[in-house]
Amino acid sequence: MDASSISITSLARIPDLIRTRHPLVHCLTNDVVKNFTANALLSVQAAxxxxxxxxxxxxxxxxxDALLTNVGTLVEEQIHAIRAAVETANRNLKPWVLDPVAAGAISLRTGFARELSMMKPAIIRGNASEIMALAGVTAKGRGVDSGNASSEAVDAASKLAKSASCVVMVTGEVDYITDGKALRQCLNGDPLLTRVTGVGCAQGALAAACLAVCESPLEAALASAIIMGIAGEMAAEINQRPGSFQIALLDALDSLDADLIMKRGRIL
Amino acid sequence: MDASSISITSLARIPDLIRTRHPLVHCLTNDVVKNFTANALLSVQAAxxxxxxxxxxxxxxxxxDALLTNVGTLVEEQIHAIRAAVETANRNLKPWVLDPVAAGAISLRTGFARELSMMKPAIIRGNASEIMALAGVTAKGRGVDSGNASSEAVDAASKLAKSASCVVMVTGEVDYITDGKALRQCLNGDPLLTRVTGVGCAQGALAAACLAVCESPLEAALASAIIMGIAGEMAAEINQRPGSFQIALLDALDSLDADLIMKRGRIL
Amino acid sequence: MDASSISITSLARIPDLIRTRHPLVHCLTNDVVKNFTANALLSVQAAxxxxxxxxxxxxxxxxxDALLTNVGTLVEEQIHAIRAAVETANRNLKPWVLDPVAAGAISLRTGFARELSMMKPAIIRGNASEIMALAGVTAKGRGVDSGNASSEAVDAASKLAKSASCVVMVTGEVDYITDGKALRQCLNGDPLLTRVTGVGCAQGALAAACLAVCESPLEAALASAIIMGIAGEMAAEINQRPGSFQIALLDALDSLDADLIMKRGRIL
Known part of the structure; x- marks a missing residue:
């Protein structure tokens, strides 16, 4: 699939593909977000x-059908579990996502995320500081928060996409998605998405679900960006407080369909 | 207590018994559902x-007062914790529930769930595929999802109930509950209960709470089925989207009383 | 800062200080409440x-900027993590909170909580039974529930505050806060706060966030008590059912400001 051929129209098919095929997404993710991640996947009817x-x-x-690896609350046993899962996924041609939470801020996970980035993930999803750290560029991350705007990480994303031969997705005010050649942007989203824990992590899981039904990792990354971005906008129209917004976000993921994507999608 | 003597009237007493006695339920359960399980128990005023x-x-x-064991996200330390807890529970005549999440789909937990099933649980609760796998019948489970309708597992449930000398509860569109002799059914429920992660796991915890106040494991299993089923129906009448439904379900567990069970309960 | 100089007016500044400075709170807490704790901190705009x-x-x-240690679901690896984090926090003069969940009820964590209480926490927060157990007074705790009213633990709190050279906070119907000399009380709150899992644990995290912006541990403890107490009252005015209350509580933490604290705060 050519990067330029990915249009709003092609992306609009994805929610129904997930609803029909119920891709089974194996999530090796952090303790804080397991429940929300599972509910986000169930809301789009992935398993x-x-x-x-x-x-x-x-x-x-x-x-x-796909695997998510997220290093947010690594413990020793999970490191071994992630390595075992990635090796099997690769051997069985199952696509997988790497979410290098807080890479750059702490040594052990930075090293482990670098190791994983070289094991052929289909998509690496992170905030600007995490992607810059993985690409070896000095970043300003502080824990799970990015100290950099997503636009600052575009060059790092391109460099990382080339060296890791994968699609890199920098999420932030604008989501940048690149395979090292093409650069695509998704403008959908809402600042409230940063006020609920695990939205970024759930987006990594959603990207894995999309990988199972999309024609290319670039399409899957862009689909996950547009789905979470539009759902965030819809939820923010319902309620501006973070507790209620979280619930409205799960509801919006459930109600999102091709028409809403056609009407609201903003990609470049 | 004779199986046939369990009526809507006898089950209708259970929510108030839980509210009065606040049974302390020790949950050794999976990482995805710990928060929701705790909140579901607090909603019925168990501890x-x-x-x-x-x-x-x-x-x-x-x-x-009762113990729940759930193998959904086993790690090595939890295997040891579950064995220790089950041995103590048995020695102290505390009833316990086994929830064999994804048994059949993966080797290690299938073996561990079989080991536990032979350690005298009061209730084994699972979906059709899990119960069939434990009974040694070929099943079609895929991860945590059942590949079989609950009705397909009735014979397996009866076989397992006899070999494990316990009550077996197959949850699904219809919940089947058997001690190997009597077979009871609960028809309450709503498909939305499958769109929120951990509802089945929370039902296992609720069954443990019921064990602490009921006269028999059969009554406890049937009580947990009718409570979760009716709460699911009430929540679905409030909201059909999965995020809001999850919250409405906790609210409904809180508001459920003898009158609502008398009015809505559908058991055979 | 003198204990008697902490007034509603001084406490009313705290929510805005947190919103401006976004203190980064490292939480080593239990598996049941990680998600809710993170969302409670995000609701007040801590990180x-x-x-x-x-x-x-x-x-x-x-x-x-601050550390929370909570022993609710200790596993071996977490014991090592907590020790390492506390040592670093002390070496770097970062304030930290100890939440001795279920101390007194179980031997291993009681010993570990005692060990931690002697490592110079800024605040120890617990229910009456937990504080009494740490102070070496016979208590009636049952799991995570206090078997004692918070007023019964006032002497134990004072004794513990002196021996551990820290502020001790007993939460309950009335919150008692002492540094071993002054005794302050917060009367805000609502019984529904006990119907949602992790509210007490989230209050410990909130106390850590307050430590990062307050002038003294006594002020931080009192600020966290008044913030959670008022938010609980506001949420209970929105909805009396525990599922909806949980969401309303996160919303209330977001909306709380100096005016609301001035208007509603009740401290002695």
Missing amino acids: PAMVEHPAEAGEFAAIA | PAMVEHPAEAGEFAAIA | PAMVEHPAEAGEFAAIA
């Missing part, structure tokens, strides 16, 4: 599964 | 407690 | 981060 034991994670990655 | 360290789990099982 | 690996926790504690 979440969190299988954590190192002796099970590999076996399960062969069954799942 | 949840998650005590995970192998050196604490045994000690705490002696204090609690 | 939550849960970094769990023993090899990362120490490094991260030096970056964060």
Whole structure:
């Protein structure tokens, strides 16, 4: 699939494809967001599964349609589980996403995220500071927060996409998505998306679900950006307080369809 | 208590018994659903407690009124904690529930769930594929989703109930509950219950709470089925979107009383 | 700062200080409440981060503005992570909170909470039974529930505050806060706060956020009590059911400002 051929019209098909095929997404993600991630996947009618034991994670990655790896609350056992799952996913040609939460801010996970980035993920999704850190560019991250605007990470994203031979997705006020050649942008979203924990992590899981039904990682990344972005806008129209917004966001993910994407989608 | 003597009238007493006695339910459950499980128990005014360290789990099982074991996100330390808690529960005559999440789909947990099923649980609660797998019948499970209708697992449930000398509860469109002799059904419920993560897991915890106040495991299983089923129907009448439904479900568990069970309960 | 100089007027500044400075709060807390804790911190515009690996926790504690340690679901690796984080926090003069969940009820965590209480926390926050257990007074705790009214723990709190050289906060119907000399009370709150899992744990996290912006631990403890108490009252005015109340509580934490604290705050 050519990058320039990905249009609002092609992206508008994706929610219905997920609803029809119910892709099984194996999530090795952090403790803070497991519940919200599972509910976000259920809202789009994907099937979440969190299988954590190192002796099970590999076996399960062969069954799942796609894999998410997120290093937000790494513990020793999860490091082994992620390695086992990634190896099986690669052997079985199952696409997977890397979410390098807080890479750059802490040494151990920075090293592990770099190791994973070289193991052929289909998509790396992070905020600007995380992507810059993975690309070896000095960044200003502070914990899970980006100290940089997403636009500052465009060059780093392109460099990382080339060196890791994958699609890199920098989420922020504007989402930038690149395979190292084409650069696409998604303008949908709302600042309230940063007031609920795990929205970025859930977007990584959504990208994995999209990988299972899309024609290319670039399309999957762009689809996940537009789906979460529009759902965020719809939720913010319902309620501006973060508790209610979180619930409205899950509802919006459920109600999103081709018409809404055609009407609201803003990509460049 | 004779299976046939369990009526809507006897089940209608259970919510108030839980509200009065606040049974302390020790939950060794999966990482995805701990928060929702605790909130579901608090909504019915049971007292949840998650005590995970192998050196604490045994000690705490002696204090609690009932125990839930759920193998959804097993890690090595939790395997030891579950064994310790089950041994203490049995020694202290505390009833416990086994929820064999994804048994059949993955080897390690299938073996561990079989081991637990032979350690005298009061209730085993699972979806059709999980119960069929535990009973040694070929099933079509895919991760946490059942590939089989609950009705397909009735024979397997009966076989498992006999071999494990416990009550087996197959939840699905219809909930089937058997002690190997009597077979009871609960028809309450709503498809939205499958769109929120952890509803089945919370039902296992609710079954443990019911065990602490009911006269028999059969009554406890049927009570948990009717409580979650009716709460699901009430929540679906409030809101059909999964985010809002989740909140309405917790509210409905709080508002459920004897009158509502008398009016809405549908058991066979 | 003199204890008697802490007034409603001085406390009313705190929500805006948090909103302006976004203190980064490193939370080593229990599995049940990580998501709710992160969302509560985001609602007041603090920045939550849960970094769990023993090899990362120490490094991260030096970056964060404050640290929360909560022993609710201790596992072996978390014990090492908490020790590492506390040592770094102390070395870097970062204030930290100890939440001794269920201390007294179970041996291992009681010993570990005692060890931590002697490592110079700025604030220890617990229910009456937990504080009494830490102070070496016989208590009636049952799991995470206090078997004692908060007023019963006032002497124990004072004793513990002196021996640990810190501020002790007993939360309950009335919140008692003492540095071993002054005793302050916060009367704000609502019984529904006990019907949502993790409110007490989130209050510990909020106390850590307040430590990062307040002039003294006594002021921080009192600020966290008044913020959670008033938010609870506001949420209970919106909805009396526990699911909806939980969401309204996050919304109320977001909307709380100096005017609302001036108008509603009730401290002695």
